[in-house]
Amino acid sequence: MNNHVRFFLNNYLVIVQDEVIGIWEKYKQTKNYHNESFGALIGSRDEANKTFWIESCTTPRPQDRATRTGFVMRDSFHQHEVETSFHATNGLWGYIGTWHTHPEPDPIPSSIDINDWLECSVRNPDRFLFFFIVGTAQTRAFMKVDNKFIRMNMGGEL
Helix, strand or coil: CCCCEEEEEEEEEEEEEHHHHHHHHHHHHCCCCCCEEEEEEEEEEEEHHEEEEEEEECCCCCEEEEEEEEEECCCCHHHHHHHHHHCCCCCCCEEEEEECCCCCCCCCCCCCHHHHHHHHHHCCCCCEEEEEEECCEEEEEEECCCCCCEEEEEEECC
């Protein structure tokens, strides 16, 4: 049986598939020499019911750059994967946000994170986006509400 983790806020529900959670677990910054990891989120949506699914995600690639406390997603692989998923599912799956790690137990978004999320939102005005930070102990999800990024509540497994 698959386990899913869900996050919710104001009647919005985001369900993260167990495969994605497994990837995030693998990339946690548990050692002092681990750099940040990151990627694009690919998922589906039922906006009428305010329900979203994170079906898969990309992971760091050779052209990307990362340090202990920062990253730049430059590799074209991320966009290619989003487009491939979109076409393979006849438009059901698409870009739904980003994820990255922080070397802290309960991650708090930095000003750089907030600015990046604002840019992502401006580039994608036609959709809801979700942003995840994977800490060493907690994973936090954020969504934009009234021009602010609000942390979603974790609802456990379905």
